[in-house]
Amino acid sequence: MKVAVLFSGGKDSCMSAYLAKKQGHDIMCLITIESENPESYMFHTPSIQKTKHQSEVMNLPLIVKKTKGKKEKELKDLESAIKIAINKYNIQGIVAGALHSNYQKSRIDTICKKLKLKSLTPLWNKDAFEYLNEIIENNFQVIITAVSAYPLNASWLGREINKEFIENIHELYEKYKVHPAGEGGEFETFVLDCPLFEKPLKVTGASFTGEKNSWGMEVELV
Numbered sequence: 001m002k003v004a005v006l007f008s009g010g011k012d013s014c015m016s017a018y019l020a021k022k023q024g025h026d027i028m029c030l031i032t033i034e035s036e037n038p039e040s041y042m043f044h045t046p047s048i049q050k051t052k053h054q055s056e057v058m059n060l061p062l063i064v065k066k067t068k069g070k071k072e073k074e075l076k077d078l079e080s081a082i083k084i085a086i087n088k089y090n091i092q093g094i095v096a097g098a099l100h101s102n103y104q105k106s107r108i109d110t111i112c113k114k115l116k117l118k119s120l121t122p123l124w125n126k127d128a129f130e131y132l133n134e135i136i137e138n139n140f141q142v143i144i145t146a147v148s149a150y151p152l153n154a155s156w157l158g159r160e161i162n163k164e165f166i167e168n169i170h171e172l173y174e175k176y177k178v179h180p181a182g183e184g185g186e187f188e189t190f191v192l193d194c195p196l197f198e199k200p201l202k203v204t205g206a207s208f209t210g211e212k213n214s215w216g217m218e219v220e221l222v
Contacts, residue, residue, distance in 0.1 A: 001118065003093040004029050004085040006078075006108070007062075008043065009051040011135060011142045011161070012097030012123060012181075014191040017058075018138065019122035020095045021196065028089035029061045030054075031081045037069025038216075042078070042104060047145050047190050053221045057197040061089075079111050086115065093118035099126060100183045128180035132166050141193035141200060146216040149178055149186035156187065157208060157217040190219060 005017040007030035021027055032051045035043040055062035065081035067074045085091045094112050098105040098121045105121055112119035123131065135142055142161040147153065151172065159165055172178040178186050193200035205220040 001025050001092045002028050002090060003095050003118075003120065004031050004063075004082065004089065004091045005095040006097065007032050007051055007054075008097070009047060009054050009191060010097070010145075010189040011140065011191060012099055014054075014097075014140065014194050014196065015131075015135065015138075016095050016097040016120075016122045018194060018196055020120055023122070025093070025095070025120070027060060027095075028091050029063055029085055030058070031063045031065070031078075031085060033074070033078055033081060034064060034066045035069035035074065036067070037074075042074055042107065043067070043069065047217075047219055050190065050219060050221055053201055054191065054197070057199055057201060059198060063088075075107055075111065078108075079115070082111060082115060082117070086117075091117065093120050095120045095122070097121075097123060099123045099128070099131070099181055100179075128183070129166065129170065131181055132161060132169075135161050136163065136166075139193070139195060140191060142189050142191050143203070143219075144187050144217075145190045145219065146188035147186065148214045149176075149184070150213045151176065152178070152187060152213055152215075154208060154210065154215045157215055158203075158206065161189070188216075 003025045007013045033043045067077035096108045109119045144159045201221050207218050
């Protein structure tokens with residue numbers, strides 16, 4: 001089936017794309033929604049403009065749509081971007097990285113039903129710790145680009161998801177109920193390498209903003 005991937009550049013959208021391809025689907029394009037609202041219910045915002053670098057090393061076309069990020073209204077912008085993919089690439093389905101968010105999945109499902117597309121969510125209801133281990137086992141290089149939960153702080157920015165990260169996040173899950181995969185917005189990620197990339201991306205610099213337990217990092221890439 002010809003599909004488009006809702007693509008933020010983070011671990012969930014990259015892993016979903018990888019699994020969809022393993023399942024035999026043809027990825028025709030990536031769709032990135034650039035939201036002006038960092039508190040968007042639907043869309044990931046840290047380093048979102050860097051998805052163009054990922055699309056290049058994946059050798060896939062990228063459709064970019066901007067949105068004000070207003071709750072529910074932002075869905076119209078998503079629908080508009082998906083229509084471009086239908087017209088340009090004749091897609092039959094949408095791949096999304098929803099893990100445990102009923103809010104996200106239900107709205108993507110609704111848009112797909114309206115546009116007569118298949119909604120594919122390969123990660124749906126996957127155990128978070130099992131998922132983190134799969135990221136490592138499948139040679140994904142993933143870094144943390146934002147945090148927004150106690151006791152996470154600026155020291156977590158730039159960290160890779162590896163065995164040490166999993167041990168640390170397990171402790172925070174046990175003590176503070178921080179979602180291990182960041183599904184509640186506790187942290188955001190960016191993928192520097194995975195099996196879909198022709199070559200890894202390298203971070204050449206970064207800028208940091210935030211305070212206390214809310215921090216973001218914008219990476220510079222080559």
